[in-house]
Amino acid sequence: xxxxxxxxxxxxxxxxxxxxxxxxxxxxxxxxxxxxxxxxxxxxxxxxxxxxxxxxxxxxxxxxxxxxxxxxxxxxxxxxxxxxxxxxxxxxxxxxxxxxxxxxxxxxxxxxxxxxxxxxxxxxxxxxxxxxxxxxxxxxxxxxxxxxxxxxxxxxxxxxxxxxxxxxxxxxxxxxxxxxxxxxxxxxxxxxxxxxxxxxxxxxxxxxxxxxxxxxxxxxxxxxxxxxxxxxxxxxxxxxxxxxxxxxxxxxxxxxxxxxxxxxxxxxxxxxxxxxxxxx
Amino acid sequence: xxxxxxxxxxxxxxxxxxxxxxxxxxxxxxxxxxxxxxxxxxxxxxxxxxxxxxxxxxxxxxxxxxxxxxxxxxxxxxxxxxxxxxxxxxxxxxxxxxxxxxxxxxxxxxxxxxxxxxxxxxxxxxxxxxxxxxxxxxxxxxxxxxxxxxxxxxxxxxxxxxxxxxxxxxxxxxxxxxxxxxxxxxxxxxxxxxxxxxxxxxxxxxxxxxxxxxxxxxxxxxxxxx
Numbered sequence: 001x002x003x004x005x006x007x008x009x010x011x012x013x014x015x016x017x018x019x020x021x022x023x024x025x026x027x028x029x030x031x032x033x034x035x036x037x038x039x040x041x042x043x044x045x046x047x048x049x050x051x052x053x054x055x056x057x058x059x060x061x062x063x064x065x066x067x068x069x070x071x072x073x074x075x076x077x078x079x080x081x082x083x084x085x086x087x088x089x090x091x092x093x094x095x096x097x098x099x100x101x102x103x104x105x106x107x108x109x110x111x112x113x114x115x116x117x118x119x120x121x122x123x124x125x126x127x128x129x130x131x132x133x134x135x136x137x138x139x140x141x142x143x144x145x146x147x148x149x150x151x152x153x154x155x156x157x158x159x160x161x162x163x164x165x166x167x168x169x170x171x172x173x174x175x176x177x178x179x180x181x182x183x184x185x186x187x188x189x190x191x192x193x194x195x196x197x198x199x200x201x202x203x204x205x206x207x208x209x210x211x212x213x214x215x216x217x218x219x220x221x222x223x224x225x226x227x228x229x230x231x232x233x234x235x236x237x238x239x240x241x242x243x244x245x246x247x248x249x250x251x252x253x254x255x256x257x258x259x260x261x262x263x264x265x266x267x268x269x270x271x272x273x274x275x276x277x278x279x280x
Numbered sequence: 281x282x283x284x285x286x287x288x289x290x291x292x293x294x295x296x297x298x299x300x301x302x303x304x305x306x307x308x309x310x311x312x313x314x315x316x317x318x319x320x321x322x323x324x325x326x327x328x329x330x331x332x333x334x335x336x337x338x339x340x341x342x343x344x345x346x347x348x349x350x351x352x353x354x355x356x357x358x359x360x361x362x363x364x365x366x367x368x369x370x371x372x373x374x375x376x377x378x379x380x381x382x383x384x385x386x387x388x389x390x391x392x393x394x395x396x397x398x399x400x401x402x403x404x405x406x407x408x409x410x411x412x413x414x415x416x417x418x419x420x421x422x423x424x425x426x427x428x429x430x431x432x433x434x435x436x437x438x439x440x441x442x443x444x445x446x447x448x449x450x451x452x453x454x455x456x457x458x459x460x461x462x463x464x465x466x467x468x469x470x471x472x473x474x475x476x477x478x479x480x481x482x483x484x485x486x487x488x489x490x491x492x493x494x495x496x497x498x499x500x501x502x503x504x505x506x
Contacts, residue, residue, distance in 0.1 A: 033295045035362035037302050066294045066363045151286055202290075248296070 009055030009260035012241050014142070015191035016166045021085060023235040024260045025058030026051045026253065027197065027246030033066035034248075041074055043248060048075035050250045052083070054257035060169075060195065060244045061108075062089040062119050063100055069107035076109050086110050087167075087195070089146060091119035094126025101134070117144035117169055121152055121159075128163060142166035148197055150178050160186050169195040172240070173205060174233045174277045184239035193241035196234050200245060206230065208280070215276045221269060222262025227252065231259035233273045236266075293475040295363045300476060301419075304428040304435065307359050311434065314350075318433040321347070322412065329393060337392050341385020344443060347433035348378035355435060370468075374436070377443075377461040384455045392452045404448035404494045410487045411442035418480045430480075437484050440465040444491025454495060463492040 011020040026048070034040035048059070061068045069088065076084065086108055092100045105113055116131055118124045124145060131143040144167030147156055153170075160168060160183070168187060170179045176198070187194045200206040209226050223229045227245070234243045245256045265273060308315070321343050328336045352374035361367030385391045395401055415438040416429045432438040440462040447454040447462075466488020473481035 030294065030296055033363050034299050035295075035303055035359070037299065037306060040299065040302065064294075064365070066365060149286065149291075 007261070009257070010235075010264070012235075014166065014193045014241060015187075016142070016193065021193075021242050022055055022057050022260050023240075023242060024056060024231060024257055025060060025085075025087070025195070025242045025244040026056055027244040028059065028061040028068040028072060029065055029197075029246050030202070031246040031248040032061070032068035032071045034071060035067050040248070041071055043250075044071045045075040045078050046250050047248060047253050048072070048081070049079055050253045051257065052079065052081045054254060055260060056253075056257055057083050058085040058087055058195075058242050058244065060087040060197075061104075063091045063104060064089070064119060069104055073107045073109040084110070085115070086113045087115040087117070088113055089117045089119035090127050090131070091122055094123040097123070097127045097130050098134075101140075112138075113140050115142040115144060115167060116140045117146045117167060119146055121145060121147065121155060124159065128159075132164065142193075144168055144193075144195070146170075146195075146197070150176065153178065153183060157182060157186060160190055160192055165190075165192050167193045167195055167241070169197055171198045172196045172234055172237070172243075173199050173201060174230055174274055175205060176201070177274075180237070184237060188239045194239050196240055196243040199231055199234050199243045200227070209277060212280050215272075217269060217272055217276075220263070221265045224258065225255050227255045228259040229273065230277075231256060232264050233270060235259065236264040236270060289471060289475045293472070294365075297476045297478065299363055300472075301424055301428040303359055303363065304430070305425065307355065308427055308429075308431075308434070311354060314434065315431065318347070318431065321433065329395070338386045338389050340393050340446070341381050341389070341391050344446065345378045345381035345385065347439055348374050348381060348443070350433065351436050351439050352378065370436070370465075373461050373465070377458075380455075380458050380461070381443075384458055390452055391447070391450045391454055393446060393449055394451045395449060396451065400494055400497070401449060403490065404445045407448070407487050407491045407494065408442055408445035410483065411438040411445060415441065415480070415483060415487070418483050422479050436465055437469040437480075440469065441484070441487045441491055444488065444495050448491060448494035456496070459492060459495045463488060466492070 009022040011022050013020055032044050034044060059072055061072055063069065088104050088108065090097045090100055101116055118127045131140065134140045135143050144165055145156065145159055146169035148171045150171060156168060159165070168183070170183055172179050184194060206226055214226065218229055221232050223232055231243055231245065234240055247253050247256065325340050325343055328339055352371045356367045356371035356374060360370065395405060412432050416431050419429045420426055430438050432442050443462045444459065447458055466484055470481045470485040470488060473484060
């Protein structure tokens with residue numbers, strides 16, 4: 001398997017606990033929302049199998065993602081992964097958070113969720129005390145907040161400065177780099193882990209760049225396809241803990257997981273990557 | 281810029297085109313042979329249309345209400361809600377429309393279905409043909425399997441379009457409350473197909489708009505012919 005062929009997947013420590021997490025996780029937005037289709041559910045379980053076999057741990061979902069949670073739960077029941085890091089969200093009115101988290105745990109078919117984040121800051125003032133209380137009671141291990149596509153960054157910053165968060169989830173990729181100026185430095189300063197969503201702009205970015213040949217420097221960072229170049233750019237930022245590309249393809253999850261292996265770009269190479277992609 | 285203005289239509293799409301159209305395929309397989317009942321009900325409506333029994337209009341409205349209720353439960357609640365959390369709200373809308381059709385078409389009948397010789401009536405009949413014939417075929421032209429087709433009575437878009445067309449064909453002015461939900465659904469259905477980059481979005485948009493305008497304008501000339 002990939003993990004065996006290339007040694008261990010590269011990891012980064014969660015700042016608040018020093019627990020090691022592989023740099024590439026698995027998102028489930030759209031790709032795992034396949035409803036009751038038994039064929040598609042089985043395919044998603046195979047994606048999870050390939051993900052774990054390649055050294056992956058963190059899988060991300062949300063109550064907003066339709067059937068994704070129960071599809072992941074099917075995969076968990078089928079594969080019984082030993083090193084799963086379950087990351088989900090709370091996305092409801094303030095008074096219903098506890099019930100929703102209990103339902104999420106039931107759908108995942110896990111005893112406890114590792115990380116619960118507040119989806120797009122919905123009712124965050126009500127949910128955050130609940131999550132901190134659940135963390136203190138060891139019902140969850142980590143607490144976080146999320147946003148996407150650059151929305152509400154000012155508010156995210158204020159919460160990062162004032163609240164004891166373990167994680168923040170934001171959009172970051174070679175073309176969407178707004179978080180580099182304030183959010184990522186603040187995360188490092190405050191010891192907050194960063195999960196990166198939309199690494200491929202929901203597939204648009206990779207479709208655009210895939211029409212062009214790989215840059216010559218791909219070999220220097222041990223990237224053999226565009227997915228790996230784009231992911232290595234993200235996870236090479238020292239503030240980033242984990243990127244979570246979503247896919248329903250076994251071939252693609254193997255490509256993505258390849259970014260967890262080999263050399264990562266240094267600062268100069270990161271600048272070359274930006275220049276190359278922006279020049280396409 | 282306000283936060284909500286940064287969202288695009290595609291940001292509200294929770295599923296892939298493959299998942300959406302596979303849902304239709306599985307649905308058709310699971311509910312077969314209800315399709316024969318749908319065909320039977322369409323034939324019954326055509327036969328009824330040509331007769332002059334007093335209960336004719338009530339029967340046609342009742343058939344329409346039954347299929348709205350079917351789509352509410354079998355499509356929205358039992359299938360679509362699995363991939364779209366809004367599915368349960370759509371189910372409620374379709375159930376309300378079924379109740380409205382029962383109230384305004386069966387209990388207090390204010391619908392009188394006729395095919396007059398007015399231009400608006402021919403246009404409405406054209407919209408009805410789109411719902412019954414072209415909408416199911418559109419999926420084939422878009423390159424999908426016939427197993428994934430839309431169908432009046434079973435799936436929401438052609439059911440809503442056909443309802444607007446029938447309301448436009450009523451020689452008594454239909455209660456405007458009957459037009460709201462089918463028109464709103466056509467907008468939602470077209471937006472969904474648009475976000476899925478499916479060319480049928482244009483057909484649903486055009487037929488829904490035409491049906492809504494014809495049902496709303498409902499000019500006096502049609503009533504005069506009646």
